[in-house]
Amino acid sequence: MSHDQIQNLGPWAEAAVPASLSDRKEAQNRLFPILAEKFGATLDPLDRWGLTAVVAKERLRETIFFLRDDPQWSFEVLVDITAVDYLQWPGHEGARFAVVYNLRSQSHVAHRMRVKVWADEEDLDVPSIHDIWKIANWQERETWDQYGIRFVGHPNLKRLLNHHEFVGHPLRKDYPAQRRQKLSMNDPMVDQLEARLRTLGYQLLDSVPESSPMVEDVLKGGR
């Protein structure tokens, strides 16, 4: 494809300038002092290969907004959200959980970093960022499911991978891997569909009780 044709394709059609590891290190070294000054970020000593900035929960959203919207950094992609349970970490002191936000830039491909916030067992509330990136919705649901971190302001903080009747949070270090649970009922998901219809601008005039007729009803010829 010729260069002229590529010009017509849209803002993202241009190939990026390849980034090396040293480019990334250099960008990270420039970025961190800015984060430290603006948002009181501290360096996470555990990340010895890249940049992980630790910020207070209260300043998470403004930090993320800055990182995404500042044209010099433009971290447009939320790669992943996960949590770490430091319960069995040798010599660990302080909050038990950390929530880790993995960011990447599309405009400057050398830019990658992580943002970390601590969450203590007594206060598992972390502000939700589902409105900043749509994908955060599912990633926060997964983190809630696996670690029990409560994302405040999330519209639908349901389990994502485990069954909705499941009790506990399996990736916590004190959850035994061999524990079995009996799970039987399916999730009707009617509430989610109704919420989705409302988001799309539909007004609901009545409600269906469940998503699929029960087998007994079908056999009896009902519905």
Place this chain on the structure above:
Amino acid sequence: MKVLSPDGEKLDLFTVNIGPSHPATHGALRSFVALDGEEIIASVGEIGYLHRGFEKMVERGTFNQVLPYTDRLNYCSAIMNNVGFCKAAESMFEAEIPERATTLRVLLCELTRVIDHLVCVAAAMNDCGAQTAYFYFYNPREVVYAIWEKLSGARLTNSFSRIGGLYRDTYEGFEDDVKNAIAECEHGLLEGLSMIEHNRIFIDRTRDVGKISAEQALTWGWTGPCLRASGVNRDLRKDEPYFGYETYDFETVIGTTGDTYDRLICRVYESLESLKICRQALARLKPGPVNSDDPRLRLPPHEATYHDMEALIANFKLVYEGIRPPAGEHFDSIEAVNGELGFFIVSDGSGKPYKIKVRPPCLTQYAAFHEVIEGGMISDAIISLSSINIIAGELDR
């Protein structure tokens, strides 16, 4: 379900479950949709039917014992998952691996990419009723699977890579087999492509179906061929080169509209580019070791353990404790078939991983699936699902 639409029209919507257990749902995915006639008005998705607790299981073994689990993430391209995990672990050691191993990894990864794309496109053909094109796309994979069998003894779950190199060197006649496989795959791709690229029926089924704009794709965190089909020229092989990808001559294939047609055709052309890389890698393949001699990563040669005390100790420690990356947290990713496959590894300095989180490329694509299918027909939803290539093993982990 009676609703009032945004333009004030009273509709009686019919709710129906698409999946979870249906051949067209590629695994066990459930979409609960509200229909007006055959048009999907709203949709919500549910996953987790194949959740096997990958992240919990890997915490119980050593780092090398993670490898067989990674096979089962995206089972259509197991070798690429192996390589992705090994690369993440190796970068924690900042270890160099020998040239033959990197070239072989590139070669195997690109062949894997081709067969994964072949499965995806073939399945999409099947889902829209094009049985002939299906066979042209599907059959060449057998030649590659025969190579996998000779290399690793397994067709699907190869576990071929190791941290610090590869399981073993290739067998005699490997180069000829690969040449044959490249020719077969190219033949299949070109024949299949000629059947669909300008085919009126196929274009009518896929053009402007399941459209996703570049902005939508970015906010949903899309990567890989689905993102490129929306016109975003990003590929980790080009942008953050690893294994010397910057020295290979290949193009990034991008689409214009981000519809189902673009996503499927991009995959075919991307496979042809991958075959280009395979040919170059094959030409570069020089004899040499396939494993690093770094004593932190690989066992010493077996003979040495009989004569050399250090080698015996190293052997003992590596077998009983496993390899021990430095304590810390690290994320590394590769351009896998469906996008960015990342591994977030937390190590406390012992032989067992403290935590490994997979960043599966499928999850971001499937999370946006309701936006892909809303406003379309049920049959459009099926072909859209094939085009975004959801592999449930990696989606649910």
